[in-house]
Amino acid sequence: MTDASLSEPYLIDRRFVRLQEGLVHVREMAAREMAGAAQTLPLVLMHPSPASARGLEPFMHALRGAGLTRTLIAPDTLGNGDSAAPAPDHPDIAYYADSVRRVLDALKIDRAHIYGAHTGCRTAAELAIIAPDRVASVIFDGIVEYEPDLRRQILEHYAPAVEPDEMGQHLLWAFNFVRDQVFHFPYFLRDPAHTNTRVMPSAEQLHAHTVDVLKGLTTYHKAYRAAFEYEPSKRLPLIRKPVLVLEADTEPAHLKKAAADMAALVPGSTLVKTAGGITGKAQAIAASLKTQA
Numbered sequence: 001m002t003d004a005s006l007s008e009p010y011l012i013d014r015r016f017v018r019l020q021e022g023l024v025h026v027r028e029m030a031a032r033e034m035a036g037a038a039q040t041l042p043l044v045l046m047h048p049s050p051a052s053a054r055g056l057e058p059f060m061h062a063l064r065g066a067g068l069t070r071t072l073i074a075p076d077t078l079g080n081g082d083s084a085a086p087a088p089d090h091p092d093i094a095y096y097a098d099s100v101r102r103v104l105d106a107l108k109i110d111r112a113h114i115y116g117a118h119t120g121c122r123t124a125a126e127l128a129i130i131a132p133d134r135v136a137s138v139i140f141d142g143i144v145e146y147e148p149d150l151r152r153q154i155l156e157h158y159a160p161a162v163e164p165d166e167m168g169q170h171l172l173w174a175f176n177f178v179r180d181q182v183f184h185f186p187y188f189l190r191d192p193a194h195t196n197t198r199v200m201p202s203a204e205q206l207h208a209h210t211v212d213v214l215k216g217l218t219t220y221h222k223a224y225r226a227a228f229e230y231e232p233s234k235r236l237p238l239i240r241k242p243v244l245v246l247e248a249d250t251e252p253a254h255l256k257k258a259a260a261d262m263a264a265l266v267p268g269s270t271l272v273k274t275a276g277g278i279t280g281k282a283q284a285i286a287a288s289l290k291t292q293a
Helices: 053-065 093-106 119-130 148-157 169-183 203-215 220-229 232-238 253-264 277-289
Strands: 013-019 022-029 043-046 072-075 112-117 135-141 243-248 270-274
Touching (some): 022 093, 043 053, 043 093, 043 119, 053 277, 093 119, 119 232, 135 277, 169 203
Parallel strands (some): 043 112, 135 243
Antiparallel strands (some): 013 022
């Protein structure tokens, strides 16, 4: 991009909107105006569990660097980061999808493109089903259907309910929970068959991720459990919007392997293999949205 305005820093603002549950924390990168650009609808980014949209900030910069000039919006899911807790004790993905619809209402956004990563994929999918008039297109970055036995184990062991402990054991738990997810999937199956080949985050990244988990200590598990209970094979065929499925080089093997199968579930979807980490993903998304409003 040669437009002079794109050489300026990409600033991310932070604010809150109020839902009936309380305040929802939102990160926003304002649109950049360019002559002849058709990029009018915002792109809403739904983060993976168990942290917050803080982890999407580098990706937002990568999207802008790839030439995506539209507004970028990344809310913290209810019960994660700096957002209020969900109201139900056992919310499902439809509840989280409706909360995104209500965030759009609060931001006075009629329609948007929706990107989801991991847990966020399921929320994005369900939003496109229950509120199709609010969704222009959907982008999936890491969605999978778990085998029944693995799904049962994950629901039983992956996201335990945690409370503050007077001896501070919850602090150690949170750090190890974050770090162990780098080494294995699921993290509680610590054998060679479940070893990850992901790059170890820096100490600073581990700390920031752990702090995010601690912010939502007593509620982080609700979005996780809703995601694990969700069955993409039953819901994705109901989507009637343009869908882009990313098969990214940096994703764990089980997610890369599942990408083609997930794309096949959605009529008319597009599967794109990306390389180069978040830069490659950003370039694929920018190319896909280039001709869309």
